[in-house]
Amino acid sequence: MTTLLDVRDLTVQFALPRQGFFGPRPMLEAVRQVSFSLEQGRALGIVGESGSGKTTTAMATIRLVEAAGGQVMFQGEDLLQLDDEAMRQRRRDVQLIFQDPYSSLNPRARVADIVREPMDLMEIGTPEERRARVTELFRLVGLRPDQLNLFPHQFSGGQRQRISIARALTTNPKLLVCDEPVSALDVAIQAQILNLLARLKAELGLSYLFISHDLGVVRHVCDDVAVMYLGKIVEMAPRDALFDAPQHPYTQALLSAAPSLARRKSRGYVRPVKISGDPPSPINPPKGCAFADRCPKAQDVCRKVQPVLEPIGPSRVACHFPG
Amino acid sequence: MSALLQIEDLRVTFNTRYGPVTALDSVSLSVNAGETLGVVGESGCGKSITALSVMGLIPSPPGKIAGGAIRLAGEDLTQASEARMRALRGAEMAMIFQEPMTSLNPVFTVGDQIAEAIMLHQKVSADQAFRDAVALLDRVGIPSPDRRARDYPHQLSGGMRQRVMIAMAVSCRPRVLIADEPTTALDVTVQAQIFDLLNEIQRDFGAAIILITHDMGAISEMADRVAVMYAGRVIEQGRADDVLDLPQHPYTRGLISCIPALGKGEDTLREIPGVVPPLHMLGAGCAFADRCAHRAPRCDSEKPLLQAHGHHPVACHAVAEGRI
Numbered sequence: 001m002t003t004l005l006d007v008r009d010l011t012v013q014f015a016l017p018r019q020g021f022f023g024p025r026p027m028l029e030a031v032r033q034v035s036f037s038l039e040q041g042r043a044l045g046i047v048g049e050s051g052s053g054k055t056t057t058a059m060a061t062i063r064l065v066e067a068a069g070g071q072v073m074f075q076g077e078d079l080l081q082l083d084d085e086a087m088r089q090r091r092r093d094v095q096l097i098f099q100d101p102y103s104s105l106n107p108r109a110r111v112a113d114i115v116r117e118p119m120d121l122m123e124i125g126t127p128e129e130r131r132a133r134v135t136e137l138f139r140l141v142g143l144r145p146d147q148l149n150l151f152p153h154q155f156s157g158g159q160r161q162r163i164s165i166a167r168a169l170t171t172n173p174k175l176l177v178c179d180e181p182v183s184a185l186d187v188a189i190q191a192q193i194l195n196l197l198a199r200l201k202a203e204l205g206l207s208y209l210f211i212s213h214d215l216g217v218v219r220h221v222c223d224d225v226a227v228m229y230l231g232k233i234v235e236m237a238p239r240d241a242l243f244d245a246p247q248h249p250y251t252q253a254l255l256s257a258a259p260s261l262a263r264r265k266s267r268g269y270v271r272p273v274k275i276s277g278d279p280p281s282p283i284n285p286p287k288g289c290a291f292a293d294r295c296p297k298a299q300d301v302c303r304k305v306q307p308v309l310e311p312i313g314p315s316r317v318a319c320h321f322p323g
Numbered sequence: 324m325s326a327l328l329q330i331e332d333l334r335v336t337f338n339t340r341y342g343p344v345t346a347l348d349s350v351s352l353s354v355n356a357g358e359t360l361g362v363v364g365e366s367g368c369g370k371s372i373t374a375l376s377v378m379g380l381i382p383s384p385p386g387k388i389a390g391g392a393i394r395l396a397g398e399d400l401t402q403a404s405e406a407r408m409r410a411l412r413g414a415e416m417a418m419i420f421q422e423p424m425t426s427l428n429p430v431f432t433v434g435d436q437i438a439e440a441i442m443l444h445q446k447v448s449a450d451q452a453f454r455d456a457v458a459l460l461d462r463v464g465i466p467s468p469d470r471r472a473r474d475y476p477h478q479l480s481g482g483m484r485q486r487v488m489i490a491m492a493v494s495c496r497p498r499v500l501i502a503d504e505p506t507t508a509l510d511v512t513v514q515a516q517i518f519d520l521l522n523e524i525q526r527d528f529g530a531a532i533i534l535i536t537h538d539m540g541a542i543s544e545m546a547d548r549v550a551v552m553y554a555g556r557v558i559e560q561g562r563a564d565d566v567l568d569l570p571q572h573p574y575t576r577g578l579i580s581c582i583p584a585l586g587k588g589e590d591t592l593r594e595i596p597g598v599v600p601p602l603h604m605l606g607a608g609c610a611f612a613d614r615c616a617h618r619a620p621r622c623d624s625e626k627p628l629l630q631a632h633g634h635h636p637v638a639c640h641a642v643a644e645g646r647i
Binding site: 188256257260264271275278 | 359365366464466480482483510511512513514515516518519537538539540541543544545546547562563564567577578579581582583584591592593594595596598599
């Protein structure tokens, strides 16, 4: 299998307001030395709560957010080192689906124009070929050709997300970044979009960097899963290993917090792993393990020494007391 | 014995630019003290309108309760005066909204806001009300509550704001607590905390809880009984176990099987094709017919009524005729 994407020590910083008039600008580290790789035709899920840095990681990977350090090797080429024009040309290989299909489509453009626009910008094909490609994409994502000339507001949320997917596929990308692609949709519609994404991955050999807070969705779509907490990956594993034998206490807490049909009030279900409080502030991250304050297993060492990712079976876990 | 809160044949209409539309049609629900009723359905199915009707908060005009009754311990709320509703709201029944940031006042401290709710319904001094507010914040699990009571809503995290909302809602120990998607805006670990808190509060106060959600998983963990709504009607209702294990209506079956489960990695999710029809386009037949695999001519011409079938009532011709 060929490695499509290899990210090493990716770091993203945001500047905070100055403390005083002449004071230095404090920096917030939103993504702290994150490394992962993604093989052709596979899907890597990044899960975590809001503020964990999952979206920033993905955006920095495709240079929609500026990285402060690290490497993003895409087919052997470091995306972070490319000049503007070279990166612009590379964008045909890396495309993006946004969370909110209501705000990510231009309300004044007809949907055929929205889907065609990447080809116009990249100067791909003749006008005839572009039109034919748009019609083909419409069929591929399950829309009808007679809907080509409608406006976004004439579609439902699920259909809009199909339009977003068609637009992302226009330039035949190799990598698709999906940023919470179904979290704005009703469950019945979610299933339609998830099935579509699974089918496209199989048919077109696409690779996904799939961001979601919903573990059920990730389990359905992804081959590998990385769990992020306060800007760091705390556990990374093949799907079944992560769901069947989570090693990090945070992963265990996430799994036990996710509502599930298997847990019944009538059978006296009580959550086995409870965690209290909120994640700490990324402005002043704790010295040791970021999860220590909420962790049921935390010891003194956790508050002093930051754990690093170490292999445990098929998983890699950053915890002093895994399992 | 009749239930603590009983909704009978409720019908709510709205005047829209398409003419009057029926947002709720013959909705009957009930919930007892100490019990949690889950109301589940997709957006636009009437879950929130049901909650607002109970609270007497339907914007009128354009909305109107066109028929039916809502009985709280026997008293019909649809006939109550606005003054009577004001006395009941907060004291006898309270609501927790979806977005805690927009339902809290940004220019008052959270302690003052809770104290205000207490003073509206109880004859206590401002100092005592504030002390009660601090005790409530402590009860809902907010750390250092006396300091937090002096914070403004923007100084709190989403989970803490929702705890403040819950503290406010339970400040007068209401008999009915309506939670309208209380955790939609929250992360999953915080959602788990809020669910656990609601269960604890129910154990303490014996309140009846109506939990409105689109999440069947939340229903499974929280509800004793469940009502499934679609396009303004209750289409299936029963004990949570019966509805979840033996769903009868094709819509309920679809809702349950289209959830990507944590426990298994199946290849294809069952999907419900199409979308919920807009309320002004509802025809004479079953609102789900367009999306249903068991559609027959009768489904297009006649609305199915909620009828006892098997373990629990369901509104479907195909089930009644034994076709499924």
